[in-house]
Amino acid sequence: MRVSKRHRMFAILKWFVQDQWFLIAMGFLILISSQVQVPKAQQEIKRVVITYLSVSVIFFINGCTLPTRVLLENWYRIKIHAFVQLQCFLGTSAATFAIVSLCATNTKFMDPWLLIGFLFIGCAPTTMSSNVVMTRQAHGNTALTLVQSIISQCLCPFLTPVLLQMYLSSGAWYTKVIMNGDNYAEIYRRVFKQLGLSLFVPLLVGQVVQNVFPKPTKIVFVKWKLMKLSSVALLTLIWQTFDQAFGSGAFATVKASNIVFIIFISIALYFVWLGLCFGTSIIWLPKKDVIACCYCCPAKALAMVVPLSSVMYINISAINQSKLQIPVILYQAFQVAIGGMLTIIFRRWIRPEEEEEDREKAAAMGQPQ
Numbered sequence: 001m002r003v004s005k006r007h008r009m010f011a012i013l014k015w016f017v018q019d020q021w022f023l024i025a026m027g028f029l030i031l032i033s034s035q036v037q038v039p040k041a042q043q044e045i046k047r048v049v050i051t052y053l054s055v056s057v058i059f060f061i062n063g064c065t066l067p068t069r070v071l072l073e074n075w076y077r078i079k080i081h082a083f084v085q086l087q088c089f090l091g092t093s094a095a096t097f098a099i100v101s102l103c104a105t106n107t108k109f110m111d112p113w114l115l116i117g118f119l120f121i122g123c124a125p126t127t128m129s130s131n132v133v134m135t136r137q138a139h140g141n142t143a144l145t146l147v148q149s150i151i152s153q154c155l156c157p158f159l160t161p162v163l164l165q166m167y168l169s170s171g172a173w174y175t176k177v178i179m180n181g182d183n184y185a186e187i188y189r190r191v192f193k194q195l196g197l198s199l200f201v202p203l204l205v206g207q208v209v210q211n212v213f214p215k216p217t218k219i220v221f222v223k224w225k226l227m228k229l230s231s232v233a234l235l236t237l238i239w240q241t242f243d244q245a246f247g248s249g250a251f252a253t254v255k256a257s258n259i260v261f262i263i264f265i266s267i268a269l270y271f272v273w274l275g276l277c278f279g280t281s282i283i284w285l286p287k288k289d290v291i292a293c294c295y296c297c298p299a300k301a302l303a304m305v306v307p308l309s310s311v312m313y314i315n316i317s318a319i320n321q322s323k324l325q326i327p328v329i330l331y332q333a334f335q336v337a338i339g340g341m342l343t344i345i346f347r348r349w350i351r352p353e354e355e356e357e358d359r360e361k362a363a364a365m366g367q368p369q
Contacts, residue, residue, distance in 0.1 A: 117327035131299050148293075150195075
């Protein structure tokens with residue numbers, strides 16, 4: 001009896017490690033980055049190289065594995081685009097502003113830069129990389145997630161500054177520390193340069209490779225499981241984010257009580273946004289699309305917040321810049337961790353539908369021609 005119980009526990013542990021190796025690896029990388037960081041002189045070149053290279057790998061693999069027909073079909077789904085983008089920008093930003101307003105009653109408790117950092121989270125676009133990786137792992141509509149990520153990133157330079165300016169013009173005490181810049185042309189240049197080099201070009205090259213060499217591409221990425229390289233690339237992105245945060249001394253500048261508060265609010269925000277998205281999408285969308293929406297709406301792009309904060313606002317010291325980024329960094333860690341755990345739930349939720357599809361395909365193949 002004890003032996004069988006021990007074997008069962010070992011089997012569960014083995015399954016969890018194999019299924020959630022990504023989260024385990026992420027935990028190790030965060031631990032390593034907290035102890036050893038890249039020298040400050042090399043931080044900028046590390047950030048640029050890893051950001052462009054890792055995102056390029058993810059979207060090249062997506063280009064090689066997602067059928068062109070499926071991508072085009074999802075491009076023309078206007079209603080679902082409007083549904084996701086309204087939630088991603090207006091819904092999340094309004095909810096965040098309400099929570100920040102409630103938390104800003106005590107001027108001695110919260111650092112104003114942390115509150116502004118939360119507003120950046122609410123107004124930021126959905127992330128490009130983890131969305132696609134997690135949706136694929138959860139057996140959702142990966143093509144829809146990819147299209148929504150592209151649309152959100154393109155809308156970011158136009159919507160995010162306007163939303164931030166609207167919320168920061170409320171006159172609250174925490175908004176007094178910030179000074180506006182007006183170099184919006186630089187925002188557009190940075191964002192669209194990053195989109196072009198790390199998203200559109202790799203995606204296009206991947207589509208060309210898939211259509212010119214369909215059989216070898218399927219063998220390499222499906223049979224040989226090289227699709228897992230996208231998860232490795234995402235881990236690299238997460239490592240460089242925390243390496244930069246620990247290297248800048250950002251966490252040392254904030255009170256422990258504020259860090260605990262940020263963690264609590266980050267988890268609460270994610271589940272509030274997730275619940276709203278799931279509840280409003282399940283009533284009119286198929287399960288695969290619901291899963292895609294549930295990864296797009298609550299997830300936020302750290303890669304966009306850093307350049308936006310440095311261009312939109314002037315005379316921000318390095319310490320205050322780090323404080324502003326702390327809520328975003330911690331939120332990203334929780335959104336990836338929670339998203340990874342949700343892949344288990346979503347796979348079980350959609351399994352009966354997938355099994356029914358498999359039975360229908362098998363029956364169709366067995367019919368006489």
